[in-house]
Amino acid sequence: MDTKPQPNTETGIFGLGPNLDTEVGRVVMETGLATKPEIDFCREQQKQSSDPNQRSLADLLVEHGFITANQAKRIRKHLEERRNSQIPGYVLLGKLGKGAMATVYKARQVSLDRIVAIKVLPKKNSDSVDFVERFYKEGRAAAKLSHNNIVQAIDVGSTPDGFHYFVMEYVEGKTLYDIMQPPPVGEGRNFSEAEALDIGIQMADALAHAHSKGLIHRDVKPKNIILTHNNVAKLTDLGLARSTDDKQAAESEAGKAYGTPYYISPEQIRGDIDIDHRADIYSLGATLYHLVTGHPPFDGDSPSAVMHKHLREPLTPPDHINVALSSGISEIIEVAMAKNRDERYQTTEDMLEDLKLVKEGQPPKHARRTVDLDALQKLEQHTQTLDLDAPPSLIPTIWQNPVVITLLSLVGLSVVLNIVFLVLILGR
Secondary structure: OOOOOOOOOOOEOOOOOOOHHHHHHHHHHHOOOOOHHHHHHHHHHHHHOOOHHHOOHHHHHHHOOOOOHHHHHHHHHHHHHHHOOEOOOEEEEEEEEEOOOOEEEEEEEOOOOEEEEEEEEOHHHHOOHHHHHHHHHHHHHHHOOOOOOEOOEEEEEEOOOOOEEEEEEOOOEEEHHHHHOOOOOOOOOOOOHHHHHHHHHHHHHHHHHHHHOOEEOOOOOHHHEEEEOOOOEEEOOOOOOEEOOOHHHHHHOOOOOOOOOOOOOHHHHHOOOOOOOHHHHHHHHHHHHHHHHOOOOOOOOOHHHHHHHHHHOOOOOHHHHOOOOOHHHHHHHHHHOOOOHHHOOOOHHHHHHHHHHHHOOOOOOOOOOOOOHHHHHHHHHOOOOOOOOOOOOOHHHHHOOHHHHHHHHHHHHHHHHHHHHHHHHHHO
16 A cells, blocks of 8 residues: 555545545445436536535535435535544544444554554543543553554544544554454464464563563453564553552452453452552463464353353363473463462563573473472372481390390290189189
8 A cells, every 4th residue: 555645635533535525425426325427417517617615516416316405414414523523643544443442543644654553432432531541541551662562652632522542553464363263354273383482472572571661461362462464463452551550540440350351360350459460471371372272261151151260260281282282382371371370470581481492492491380289298198208317226126136035935924824823722
């Protein structure tokens, strides 16, 4: 696509140009209300008029019976509403996607002649203080970060008529989630161990950077990782990111589960106040699990059922599902997904180091397979051991002494004779 600035015919947030007639003609033709020859005929009528500005294209289309007056009114109102919603300095080129919170557009930043992505908060969410605050919080969080594997923040702001927007780096590629989806949306494939290790290394490096800035992402998942055509992984969507020192936010969210059920850490499910970087380590482990096995680590009929399994159900090792996996990557994922965060990697850098080692064909340095300590304790209780340092027992030596044997024999004989003598006396 040509990224050079074009004539300023697209200035509005929805690609609406200053010439309303041009947009009316486009909409009427695209919706099939009138044909191109009919529109050209009305435009020719405009040119022949002594004062073209007094007769709009919509009026002429109605006058000649190509569209109704009500249709013209609705089209004009719709386009005027769009026209009033402009982000100065940007030209929108099309919609990239729509989520629960916002719509993302591909746009051109006129001043720097570059393609960007603009996330726009819908009007229905703009009246919610919580939605707006979360929206700006994402922009502020992203602005703190500068890393090749994190989508860069460019600008945040609002239009005079109340549209809130967040401008960010445009990344040409697909999310990991979309790649795994069946065609025609995606490629319908799993990732090889080598691919997963490469993505894991990039994400661990990105998260280490975020953690060093005091930020926890809290929503690491395949949908929030974009893979470019050059296999560069980009972490995006910091909508749930939180500063580790934001005690007010932590207390206000206490007892609430923020995250995506398939990849959420147990402490997030419980709504613990002291969430830290190890929650991201867990989610990255769950993401890698999905990449190499083809499905999330836990599944269920409802989000609550899935989250219950994160809390209680043992994890099936990924190499038990995909037997082609090495024990190294399986160990990394299992340690990252330990339900007790004290048993996980304690730093993202440790996980990053292990991922690099396994990629090089070496065993992980920090990952350790968990050991059932209770089983070891029971084994200890039922196992006899020999203390080689103890002094030799004196008992065998005493029993082998002939003098001792003779004395004991005499004592025994004396006891027997006394019993016999006692019986004889009593018998009389």
